Amino acid sequence: xxxxxxxxxxxxxxxxxxxxxxxxxxxxxxxxxxxxxxxxxxxxxxxxxxxxxxxxxxxxxxxxxxxxxxxxxxxxxxxxxxxxxxxxxxxxxxxxxxxxxxxxxxxxxxxxxxxxxxxxxxxxxxxxxxxxxxxxxxxxxxxxxxxxxxxxxxxxxxxxxxxxxxxxxxxxxxxxxxxxxxxxxxxxxxxxxxxxxxxxxxxxxxxxxxxxxxxxxxxxxxxxxxxxxxxxxxxxxxxxxxxxxxxxxxxxxxxxxxxxxxxxxxxxxxxxxxxxxxxxxxxxxxxxxxxxxxxxxxxxxxxxxxxx
Numbered sequence: 001x002x003x004x005x006x007x008x009x010x011x012x013x014x015x016x017x018x019x020x021x022x023x024x025x026x027x028x029x030x031x032x033x034x035x036x037x038x039x040x041x042x043x044x045x046x047x048x049x050x051x052x053x054x055x056x057x058x059x060x061x062x063x064x065x066x067x068x069x070x071x072x073x074x075x076x077x078x079x080x081x082x083x084x085x086x087x088x089x090x091x092x093x094x095x096x097x098x099x100x101x102x103x104x105x106x107x108x109x110x111x112x113x114x115x116x117x118x119x120x121x122x123x124x125x126x127x128x129x130x131x132x133x134x135x136x137x138x139x140x141x142x143x144x145x146x147x148x149x150x151x152x153x154x155x156x157x158x159x160x161x162x163x164x165x166x167x168x169x170x171x172x173x174x175x176x177x178x179x180x181x182x183x184x185x186x187x188x189x190x191x192x193x194x195x196x197x198x199x200x201x202x203x204x205x206x207x208x209x210x211x212x213x214x215x216x217x218x219x220x221x222x223x224x225x226x227x228x229x230x231x232x233x234x235x236x237x238x239x240x241x242x243x244x245x246x247x248x249x250x251x252x253x254x255x256x257x258x259x260x261x262x263x264x265x266x267x268x269x270x271x272x273x274x275x276x277x278x279x280x281x282x283x284x285x286x287x288x289x290x291x292x293x294x295x296x297x298x299x300x301x302x303x304x305x306x307x308x
Contacts, residue, residue, distance in 0.1 A: 026101040027110060032077040036069035039169035041294055042193075043068040046173020049186045049301035057177055060125060064176040067121050068169045072133060075114030076140035076164070080151070082107040083144040091211035115141075128175035132168050139164045154205070154220035154229075162197030166190065166297070185251055189244055189300050196240025199233035200290055206230075206282040221278075230278035234271045237293060238264060244300055256303025263292040263299070 022030075043065055047054070054061060081088065081097050085107070089098040096102040102110075115137050122133025139160050142148040151157040170190040174182035182190075205212070205219040206226065212219045220229040241264045248257035267289045274285040302308050 020103065022096070022102045022106050026096045030078050030081055030096045030102055030107065030110065031070065031074035033070075033074070035077055036073050038165045038294070039073045040065050040069040042166045042169035042190075042297065043173040045297050045301040046170040046175070046182070046186075046190070047177055048173075048298065048307065049170070049189075049304040050174045050177035050182070051305035051307075052177040060176045063121060063125060064129065064172055067118065067125065067129070067133065068172055071114065071118040071121060072136045072140070073165070075111060075118055075137070076143070078107060078111040078114055079140050080144040082111055083146075083149070084151075087208070087211050087217065090214060091208045125176055126179045128179070128181060129172055132172045132175065136164050136168045139168075152217050154202070154218050154223050158198045158201030158205075158220070159195075161201045163194045165201075166197045167194030170194075170297075170301075185247075186304050188247060189304060192240050192244050192247070193297050193300075196237045196293070199235070199237035199240075200286075200293065202229055202233040202236075203278075203282045203286060203290070206279045209279070226278050227275065230275045230282075234275065237289075238267065238271075241267075241293070241296060244296070248300060248303060251303075253300075253303035255308050256299050259299035260296040263296045267292050 047061060047064075081095060085095075085097045088095045093099060097107045118137055119130070119133055123130040143151050143157060143160050150160050167190045170193070171182060171187075174186055202220050205221050206229075208217075208219070209221050209226065211217075212222050220232060223229075224232060241260055245257045245260040245264070248254075248260065270285060270289045270292075274281050274289065
């Protein structure tokens with residue numbers, strides 16, 4: 001069957017047949033709504049950790065949630081899909097860009113417009129939110145685009161995503177509520193959870209091992225092997241939570257520390273099943289162990305905000 005003109009090699013110059021506008025549903029798919037939940041959750045943890053009541057802040061909370069999720073995170077997905085279109089042609093050929101549903105250079109223009117819009121919303125929410133937005137946007141481009149393309153490193157790529165998904169989103173939530181730099185205890189905990197999120201991001205790399213090998217992406221499953229990468233991911237996630245629990249005890253937040261310790265204990269019970277077959281069970285662990293990880297984040301935020 002003859003292939004449509006829009007399925008030409010990704011990145012090829014636009015022609016008279018591929019400059020049509022992409023369908024809204026394809027743009028939405030490009031922005032990957034399923035990925036918005038983690039930064040929105042971290043943003044809400046920031047809101048809770050601020051200790052401020054939601055009353056009188058609803059507009060800022062809604063705008064900040066949109067900034068953390070559909071804008072900065074969604075835009076980062078567009079950036080990544082544009083610069084990853086050759087990898088996706090191997091791993092996920094039905095994605096909007098390699099399939100031709102986002103034709104020509106539309107993917108790049110969407111990423112550029114999204115960056116400008118994200119910065120504008122961040123600037124409207126205050127100086128600290130603007131700073132966080134700038135850092136997040138810079139990280140998104142550095143992660144996917146040459147000459148940095150940090151995603152090619154199994155060490156720097158997941159660290160950068162963990163910082164932006166968890167840390168910057170949490171920071172944004174706290175800053176939206178107070179219009180100031182969050183206090184030191186909040187900064188310490190959000191940094192620790194960001195570092196632990198390196199393990200979560202490593203779990204996401206198991207689905208693309210073959211494509212990464214073919215395209216030279218040195219993800220940890222490629223560099224260390226699948227089993228060793230799973231062991232490393234579990235160790236990083238666990239260590240971060242251990243330190244968080246100890247720090248919360250030092251802050252006198254015993255209930256929060258106990259909840260973090262409890263959810264970590266359940267994760268320890270789940271980890272052997274993940275390690276036995278990481279490639280198959282990474283999605284399962286994402287729905288179980290990672291869910292417990294982020295519940296611990298909320299418990300820590302509640303204590304830091306004086307809610308219990």
